[in-house]
Amino acid sequence: MSVNTKAAPETAPHLVLDGLEKRFGASRAVQSLSISVGKGELIGLLGPSGCGKTTTLRMIGGLMPATEGRIVVGGREVTQLPPHKRDMGIVFQNYALFPHMTVAENLSFGLEMRKVPKAERETRVKRALDMVRLGAFGGRKPRELSGGQQQRVALARALVIEPSILLLDEPLSNLDANLREEMRNEIRDIQQRLGITAVFVTHDQAEALAICDRIAVMRLGVLEQLGTPYEIYERPSNEFVAGFVGRVNRVAATQGPDGLVQLGDLSLLAAGQVANGPVTMMVRPHRMRVVDATPEGEGWNVARGEVTRSTFVGDLLTLEVKVGPAILTVEQHTFAGGRPPALGESVLLAWRQEDTLVFPAGGGA
Ligand SMILES: Nc1ncnc2c1ncn2[C@@H]1O[C@H](COP(=O)(O)OP(=O)(O)OP(=O)(O)O)[C@@H](O)[C@H]1O
Numbered sequence: 001m002s003v004n005t006k007a008a009p010e011t012a013p014h015l016v017l018d019g020l021e022k023r024f025g026a027s028r029a030v031q032s033l034s035i036s037v038g039k040g041e042l043i044g045l046l047g048p049s050g051c052g053k054t055t056t057l058r059m060i061g062g063l064m065p066a067t068e069g070r071i072v073v074g075g076r077e078v079t080q081l082p083p084h085k086r087d088m089g090i091v092f093q094n095y096a097l098f099p100h101m102t103v104a105e106n107l108s109f110g111l112e113m114r115k116v117p118k119a120e121r122e123t124r125v126k127r128a129l130d131m132v133r134l135g136a137f138g139g140r141k142p143r144e145l146s147g148g149q150q151q152r153v154a155l156a157r158a159l160v161i162e163p164s165i166l167l168l169d170e171p172l173s174n175l176d177a178n179l180r181e182e183m184r185n186e187i188r189d190i191q192q193r194l195g196i197t198a199v200f201v202t203h204d205q206a207e208a209l210a211i212c213d214r215i216a217v218m219r220l221g222v223l224e225q226l227g228t229p230y231e232i233y234e235r236p237s238n239e240f241v242a243g244f245v246g247r248v249n250r251v252a253a254t255q256g257p258d259g260l261v262q263l264g265d266l267s268l269l270a271a272g273q274v275a276n277g278p279v280t281m282m283v284r285p286h287r288m289r290v291v292d293a294t295p296e297g298e299g300w301n302v303a304r305g306e307v308t309r310s311t312f313v314g315d316l317l318t319l320e321v322k323v324g325p326a327i328l329t330v331e332q333h334t335f336a337g338g339r340p341p342a343l344g345e346s347v348l349l350a351w352r353q354e355d356t357l358v359f360p361a362g363g364g365a
């Protein structure tokens, strides 16, 4: 599989959020949010609790009015339209199935509302249930299904109306870890097969990285970065994004006018020049390794340190290494014969210049 590094959708935008804003009294839950989503693109809204993901999704779906801004679908403004006129299917975190109806009736309901004739309703319900591999479950009540099956019903119910846009709000958060992974792939497969444009809300960065074409990282109602998983992970635009997506060592240091970063007595090469003064240096644990000698070639940082913790869990070895004033976490895959360093042992660490992210101090948290 090739890494997707494209920065913008290839197709014309299908869903446009233009200066979308939601205020509750004086608090701005979503602040002038502008995103263009391509046709068939799966975009993730990712961020910590309370950052405005659900609020954004509810505005897109018409379940909550926007305070300001516009929502455009396929060139048509829908900002003032009620939910059922927006051509969108919505999957909620708690599934929100009708408990007294069978699975098939749950799916059929939205079609009845839209005045779809009975024979066509039956065909479409069957097709949607087959799509989520629940063809034999149409007669059951939701309570007679497992969590994963209920989640599939919720997905089928959103798909059966054949919406041009699918909105998903933390659809997997009630499932256990294994099922989450299986279901996220299933959602991705169906979304790609149908070529449906989708907005997927999650606070789980691994989930977002795994299935989204692009990710919008939000904090406190503000869009911090919009980019492919590759861009978000490798080229985070600020300290918050770097810290939120993936694990990272975060160290206070100083950058000089020559671009070198001073950490205690160490002079380190950095991925960029961001300040002449205090910076936060960030390096991901798995981008650092224990080496016998300075690696060949240009662009390496090396530092000697003392092992203060060593955790061996079979496939992974995690070390904490005191380097000057900092404690750095180092994570590496193990191999047969690779002896874990002992506590107190002096080790040489190496990592690449490009992996040495720097941001002006004070931009994180
Ligand atoms: N009806 C409301 N009235 C007042 N404030 C609200 C209302 N709904 C949401 N908020 C506030 O808006 C902010 C964003 O809430 P939202 O539900 O969009 O967050 P979220 O990103 O979905 O979080 P989570 O990951 O916890 O679901 C929060 O500070 C929340 O308290």
Ligand SMILES: [Mg+2]
Pocket (backbone or CB within 6 Å): 053, 054, 055
């Ligand atoms: Mg939410």
